[in-house]
Amino acid sequence: MHGRKGILKLSFGIILALSLLLLLPKDSKAAVSYVPLSTNNTWVSGQISSSGETDFYSVKINKAGWLTIDYQGLSVEDSYIEIYNYDLTKEYCRTNVYNSSDTAPKNHTDVLALEPGTYALKIYGYGKNVGGYRVRASFKAANNNESSNNDTFATAQNLNLNQTVTGFLSEDDALDFYKVELKSRKTIRFIYTSYIRDSYFQIWDKDYIETFKQNVYSASEENPKTYVYEETL
Numbered sequence: 001m002h003g004r005k006g007i008l009k010l011s012f013g014i015i016l017a018l019s020l021l022l023l024l025p026k027d028s029k030a031a032v033s034y035v036p037l038s039t040n041n042t043w044v045s046g047q048i049s050s051s052g053e054t055d056f057y058s059v060k061i062n063k064a065g066w067l068t069i070d071y072q073g074l075s076v077e078d079s080y081i082e083i084y085n086y087d088l089t090k091e092y093c094r095t096n097v098y099n100s101s102d103t104a105p106k107n108h109t110d111v112l113a114l115e116p117g118t119y120a121l122k123i124y125g126y127g128k129n130v131g132g133y134r135v136r137a138s139f140k141a142a143n144n145n146e147s148s149n150n151d152t153f154a155t156a157q158n159l160n161l162n163q164t165v166t167g168f169l170s171e172d173d174a175l176d177f178y179k180v181e182l183k184s185r186k187t188i189r190f191i192y193t194s195y196i197r198d199s200y201f202q203i204w205d206k207d208y209i210e211t212f213k214q215n216v217y218s219a220s221e222e223n224p225k226t227y228v229y230e231e232t233l
Helices: none
Strands: 005-012 034-036 044-048 054-061 065-073 079-085 091-097 106-114 117-125 131-141 175-181 187-194 198-204 210-217 225-232
Touching: 044 054, 044 117, 054 065, 054 131, 065 079, 065 091, 065 117, 079 106, 079 131, 091 106, 117 131, 187 198, 198 225, 210 225
Parallel strands: 034 054
Antiparallel strands: 005 175, 005 198, 044 131, 054 117, 065 106, 065 131, 079 091, 079 117, 187 225, 198 210
């Protein structure tokens, strides 16, 4: 097995009940006026004043990590909040917040794993509903140190023996590949610690043939799961 190379592939599953396609003209971004929203966790008040009105906010993050959006419907009794990429061509989530009022506001929170970039929030009333709301954003960096392009077999990142890499899987980067080369037959141990709700650990040989697959589920930031793979290769 001199010079054999193995491929380690990490991926994760996202439960999607419904995927919606927003059809917009090519020049739609030019017609949208964004209000910048900081990630300092400070509430910003908004108002849907007329039927059909839509408010747009932009949020910029400089690092990979978790963007948290808190939305509070107030006097707008029935409203929607949607999160997109900046060009409004990819929808990450869409939530209806209803039965809200100033005296009994309804709250909703989205936490998204995202790459560096600028993202858009879209807020509007359902039907003829109008009124006030609040929104805020906060951010937690992932502090990952994997290579920026380890998304395919061809660009797999070299993983040395006794090396630990902190990776990050996001809405737009759901696969990480690592490459291990053994000069002689060895017993090798991979230690995979997941903070993702549902992910897969896979082993592929040099011919891109899958030789092992393990589902690691029910993990979280508060309760990570560790899986150990040991084999003579």
